[in-house]
Amino acid sequence: MNSVRPLLENTVLQKPEPRQYDNLSFVNLSDKKKIIFDHCTLGYNNHAILKNINFEIFEGDKVLITGRSGIGKSTLFKSLLNELPLIKGKILIDKQLNKNNFLSNFGIVGQDTYIFSESLRFNLTLGKDIPSSRLIKVLKKVKLEYLANKNYLDTQIGDKGLSLSGGEKRKVKIARALLNKKDFLLVDEGLSGLDDNSRKQIFALLQSLPQTIIEIEHIMSIEDKQKFDQVINLDTK
Template sequence: MWRVIQGTLTLASFMGIVQLSNDLRNPLLDALDAYNQRNAAKPVLNRIRTAEKAMAAATDAGQALPQTAANSLMIEHATVKIANRTILHDITLHITPGEKVLLMAPSGFGKSTLLRVLQGEIPLASGTYTVGGISASQINRVALRQHFGLVKQTPFLFNDTLRYNITLGASFSDKAVMTAVQTAGLAALVADKGLDYQVVENGQNLSGGQIQRIEIARALLHQRPVLLADEATSALDDQLADKVRREFLSGPETLIEVGHQVPAAVQAQYDRVIHLDQLSAQSA
């Protein structure tokens, strides 16, 4: 600029130099930004690759498990620890094929942890766990997880269509999908928005009740041999909760539901009601 003022450089030449410097600087800044983003993403990428390797190993390793309801579940003298803290101590639990069981205990006792143990997500610190007479530690982990359907209190929803969030990408007929939709109480939402309605990640454009109904529809549609229900109807009104519960109880699947405040009239609908806190105290 000083040379322009002195008259030794024209304004046009000065503007040309400025433009050329921007053309050189901007790509360098973009390259530096891309480099920083790549470095920031490295830990995430490493975790993804580790998970992919673990999944590949889980797919190849372990025994196959027949995907039938005729597999008993047996936990004997099991202790579960997380971060060196004992969550469950000396639990013994036998579930027969097709049995409808309600597990009750106070909040924070470890009911949800027990469901994770059943799916093979958490190993036992001591004791044994068998499915169909096969030690869970010897069963292919993918096969073990696919043996269970799970209805959680806080299900995860994908940034995808309503149909995808119900089917999870598996192939089902429209009739099968709509049957699950009707039973789970999603008919009004589907009639209003359609199955191609775009769900925001984690269901931020849906109500809590609608999110829980999607999780229930998933479980009804996929029909796993064992259904695990973690406070499955807590966000539903009494009428719909009763309808969903009757559907769970009438199916051929083994049902294991957990709760902490369940009316006596509802408890009477199950084959067995097991109080985990009492069971643990008796085993100790």
């Protein structure tokens, strides 16, 4: 940390604070509704990519957002996270999700999961003081049973330690979100690039969680699509 401190303190290299937009309206929603996209037009620089998007997400829903590359799947996520302005419409949010920091409700699972060349414990907790018993419990929950013991918790992983597969790294990412009690998981192509066995394991794991899951996938079998509460095909919008 001492060696990299000059880089961390260099104002030229510091990432600017992301701009926040007024996309979200916090209101009382009924019937376990948590998020409503209300006649939303999404895009960049006032150029519409998706028009008149309307759907509702209920607590615990498993929602698949699909469509061809470039259709605007990730744009939808960015608009929900208030990183990109809506062109028209509003995103209605149950005000219970804004008791603290709205964004603290969300965990992100993507293709790339950063693994520190540190202990498994650190990669799960990111320095927070979390009991070993809880870490072991969540490792079992994400189907990393063979790592769920105190010896492995303090084993270094990354470049110089225990080597994890792509699927195992994504399970670690999901475990981080569970440890931080995220109510929503946004999965952005989280199944891409995995071998068939790992893909099936991660898919089954996500489907089994009580959290509300909003998942972007470019390719999904008809059989797997049928396991979602909602499938939103942006190609038809």
